[in-house]
Amino acid sequence: MKAIEPIPCSTRYRSEIGKYQVSLTADCFHCGVCIEACPSGVLERKEGFNYVAALNSARCQGPLCQAGSFSCTTRCPVDAIKIDLAPQWKALGDFRWTPDLIITTWQQAETGEIPLGNLEYRVGGSGGGFDCFEFALDNPGSVPFSEIEKISTSICLNRRGEGRSLEIPIPWYGAGMSFGSVSLPTMLSRARAAKTWQTFTSTGEGGYPEELVPYKDHVITQIATGLFGVREETIQRAPIIEFKYAQGAKPGLGGHLLGDKNTPAVARKREAIPWTSLFSPFPFHSVYSVEDHKKHIDWVKTIHPDALISVKVSTPSDVDMVAVGSYYAGANIINLDGGYGGTGAAPEIAKKNIAMPIEYAITKVHRFLVEEGIRDEIVLLASGGIRTAHDIAKSIALGADGVIIGTSELVALGCVRCGNCESGRGCPRGIATTDSELDQLIDPEWGAQRIINLYAAWQKQLRLLLYQVGLKDIKGLRGRTDLLRYTNGR
């Protein structure tokens, strides 16, 4: 496939949030030296105005550039420029998604490039798991830098030796997010990006909106415990069918869509009553054994013989047994969904306390599948807490084939992770909402470009990482725990 060039796609806000706030003191006489100096375009003289203003503080790279000749503070003849930490930077984010991670994800979605500057874009601040180790980058020099573009990041999604073969050029696809949990423009943005990148996105459990049909070769559909919106034709449309047994953010608790968001349009898709809370039960009450599970898969294969089967499970202590069971039932893909993953609505108690984080589950399952001698016949994908390109690489080094991405795509669309998706009118930023006014805030074309750019930036980072560890193909990274080094969160 030919390379995908990112197209710059700026924020949809007038006053974007950054880490730094640039301000001009009363000494400023508006000479404009700073405008020419700043490489990021922070300062501006609007046409028709005499004065200079720091209109784009969010682009400021901070004190890092003070060493260079292009620093506004050193060039200013009267010392009139002040650079402070922006007050809202401290109000943004949390331990898992630090303000730095959110802002750099926005930057990547805007430019499609690896973030410059001194913001931490690789790890969060959770003090464990992915945030506690890194790659030991002592480049063995086996790959010449000029060939970095040739480093392969593709993975295969069917390794069973039968059925159709399916390859994606990047080792990830989009996670299930239902119509109801997110808006239709959000789904369309994701589907367009998936098509551009020749990868996939998933409908989640909430029916298959007709608007997605033009992208059907890149849309996975989910069969979850509530069977909301599952029909024969939706199954026949999808190249991959995903059985959702559980979701990492609420393992063992089924699915939740609170009444406020269940608008008539959502209810129609789900064949339910509008404005009632919809709870998918837990578990599939028709599946209590591997044999029952196989019956499920056979049922789908009868309707759509060509489909690949993915099984999404969360991470209890016996997840390794579950994975082996799924393999013998005929699954092509095991999707492990870790406890720290995203959700449109989940009880707070379930997000931290039930089931293990994905980092633990990957090594556990990978090693067990290797011992069982079936590792190379099944595709192991990790999700639930994968935030950055570095998280992707680490998941693969721990033993996954690839990953599934959810929250990061929403952050690319402007999510600040305020956590108000579950009720009322839903997302005030127009992403995870079903409100007919708020969902207009996202233009699918803009949204798609933001996600395409994020993917491009991630692919560049993966290639750089592979180059730095001396690998030509991401498939060679799987299980290479020897490349990892413990940092204890620095």
Added chain:
Amino acid sequence: MYERYRIETSPIKLASTQIGKFDIIRKDNCLNCGQCISHCIYDVHRRDEKDHRKMAEPVSHLCKNCFACVQNCPGQALEMVRNEEFESLGDAYWTPPIIHAIWKEAEEGKIPVYGAGYRGRFKGSGFDAIWTDMSEIVRPTRDGIHSREYIATAVDVGRKPSWIIDFENLDLPRFHEIQIPMLFEADPLGIRAKNIILAVVRAAHELGTLAYVDFENSFDELEPYIKSVVLRSPLDRIFQTDPALLRKASFVELTLPESHPADELEGVLTRLKSHNPALLVSLGLSSHLFTEELFRLVEESLVDVLNLSADHHGQCSGGEMFITDSTRKLHLNLVKRHIRDGITLLGKGGIAAAEHVPKLIICGTDAAVLDYSLMVALGCRMCEECRIKDCPAGLPGLDSEAAEQRIINLACAWRDQLLEILSAMGIRDVRRLRGEVGRAMFYEEIERESFGFIFEERYLFK
């Protein structure tokens, strides 16, 4: 007629708990254009009532951190900062989010549900180093929370004979069935406020559980609820209490002083039991150093309940051991001596969130005793100012009925969350959870199992 146990909640707000997490600041360069009004869906921004040309001060406590107003402001005139009052709540253990969660639970009586994934640290110490397990595919799970199936949360507090010795002379079990595995401490702050003590005791009565009250804090209004009260006294002062009250009591707890003569405890216990053979006696332990004497008293049926207390940060014996570790140790010790099933083990201290209850039960107790969390439900900020002057949240002046409803709401929210955990595990009875460490994952073990082969041990646990 058989009726399922259920808790009646009723939303109740307290003015003292309306503290937002963020402050929205409107700077002087605001143009009063009103863009923020249309972008805020939470009603933080309004026009000035008196002068519609101006914007009113933002109503910050309604803000939900979405940044829409800040980012859409054409003049960069709005700022969002962390609210210092919120940030200064509690301490390192009773963190602002923990206090805020209890306030919300006590206000609404519901399980807190939010969008977006987990936001906290990967792991912590104490309760935060434990994950509970769930069942996937192969074990039947339960759906208790939507009442499609029933999950029992009742436990027995007291003594059960392990086996029948003499059919002619049946030793009847002596226990008190409580409907939720949570007991209450009526005055953990030691402020002796009658309205609060009455509220806790009445809530315990209403919920079908028990509340601990010191003999010296007992008063006449508690009389109708005396069956729901555990009266407590230090060992050396039990017989100096009001004999009439002692006669009415069905359940007493003795707290042990630092040291006491070896035979004193046995003497007191024998005398108590000879006065009233039906009396349930609990021993309040504050150390994780368990003596042989203790186990002998349990074996001889002189003690029916062991209540292991930690401080408000969950630390036992002055910080040597976390409560979950001491209860695990005591539980296993009792199991090894074949006396675990005969008695009840309770744990108290540091229980600050709904998930702490099942985690403590997994670590060997039958039920948990809630102390400071009840006070936080009433608006307490864990500031310890009550030790020197008046309570800033006005606890002593709180309406007793409102306080009772707040506690009932909290208990309902926590019980429902316990049901969530149990249903995810596929357990239908909370009594089955006791000591089930197989249904939990402990940080050190799982870190070693998953990462031990990658990184050297000395890095992992430094």
